[in-house]
Amino acid sequence: MPQINLQIRLLFAVLVALCLFAAELPAHSQESPYIVAYDHYLEEPGSLDVEYFSTFGTQRGGNDFHAFWTEFEYGATAWWTTEVYVDGQTTFGDSTIFTGFRWENRFRLLQREHFVNPVLYIEYEQTSGADKILKEVEGHDVESDYAVPNSLARQEHDHELEFKLLLSKTFQGWNVTENPIATKNVTGGNPWEFGYAIGASRPLALKASAQRCNLCRENFIAGVEMYGGLGDRYSFGLHDTSHYLAPVVAWNLPSDWTLRLSPGFGLNDNSHRLLLRWGVSREFSGFGAAVSRLFGGRP
Amino acid sequence: MTRRSAVILLLLIVGVSTAQTTSAHSGKDASVYAELAKAPRKATSRHNPLESDPDAVATGAKLFDLHCAECHGEMAEGGKKGPSLRADEVQQSTPGTLFWLLTNGVVRRGMPVWSKLPETQRWQLVSYIKSLIPATGPEEGTPQP
Secondary structure, three states: OHHHHHHHHHHHHHHHHHHHHHOOOOOOOOOOOOOOOOOOOOOOOOOEEEEEEEEEEOOOOOOOEEEEEEEEEEEEEOOEEEEEEEEEEEEOOOOEEEEEEEEEEEEEOOOOOOOOEEEEEEEEEEEEOOOOOOOOOOEOOOHHHHHOOHHHHOOOEEEEEEEEEEEEEEEOOEEEEEEEEEEEEOOOOOOOEEEEEEEEEEEOOOOOOOOOOOOOHHHEEEEEEEEEEEEEOOOEOOOOOOEEEEEEEEEEOOOOEEEEEEEEEEOOOOOOOEEEEEEEEEEEOOHHHHHHHHOOOOO | OOHHHHHHHHHHHHHHHOOOOOOOOOOOOHHHHHHHHHOOHHHHOOOOOOOOOOOHHHHHHHHHHHHOHHHHOOOOOOOOOOOOOOOHHHHOOOHHHHHHHHHHOEHHHOEOOOOOOOHHHHHHHHHHHHHOOOOOOOOOOOOOO
8 A cells, every 4th residue: 555655656756847847838728618529620839738537426326526537638749649548536435547559540531621620639548447537438337336435346457449530610600510439448358339429519609809908708618418328349338327507618718728617417217417517627739849948958 | 556656756857847849940941831821722811800800900919928938039029839920921911811721720849839829819810820920021029000
């Protein structure tokens, strides 16, 4: 146990150091409000987006939980964004544990804007069975899966590959996106599992105002997202699956912070009744060049 | 998380951060403006609907500062990553051409697509860019009134 505490402290020390280093850089954010769905916009090249998200979930047949994750999203090129997640959760009346990490990559497939813009999403996850961030819902994920005590759930170790095709379009201010999901847990003989996420959003004002302001309508983007499981290779469909509908809103502050809020509601008896999510993020431009300088490279 | 995982994570962050992000643009390299010539005729002939909007340039300047100055320089004179927007190639382009380029980006050269900005805001940006005094002008550094 002391060794685990030391590792968690070391990890958070590295994260804080990165944030302090990045705080010296300029920041420009224009973030979408989605928390589960993705549109086709990638991180700007050389920029680092640091994000923190929380999910409070109700749990029938068990204790409610607060899951949280930190994301480091980096624009490697204009067509490739790579991202690392670190996950954890607190189950009330149980314990707080680290639950794993994810490495996600998104590749823009077409150079220019088209009627629909496809982006290929590939993710590797190394998580425990106690992971509760519900960043995506797939297969036959249902509420009762999350009622297992942490001490038991964390004994399960998953190595999962996840593929998404992000199909997104922005028209007259509206963004509409659809993300079919296919995942494969490479530990054991688990079948391919499927899921979906869809979303629509729009800024509250399309025309910007000349002054910098916090409460201007153009700083707010509102919308809705819906996500759920579609079974697996052997039992594809909606039976024994969970689904959620979640209004989403993002507030892009001129001080370069973005706040997001999303109350998600379960749509059937297999779903958590409420998933209340919120997040805060900041984008740091020129992060890649700054790191390169730090290691003696050419800016 | 095992110690090995933590090390992999750290190396990943540092390694990817130091990766070559994009081919550098030089304001003197005329080929960086070649994309402008690829705009379809239909796009180049579009008129800026905010041409007579007195606030469009000021608002465009704010948007430029937020989204563009990091690469193209605070005065649009060109930076390490983005070319000068005061160059003749840009200033002689039609508003429709600039709008098309903003919308589609030049992804392989590191310029992202900006269709995530609403169309009106992209036109506000075009208004600002077209208001800049060309690099060959007498007082480089200040936009025209």
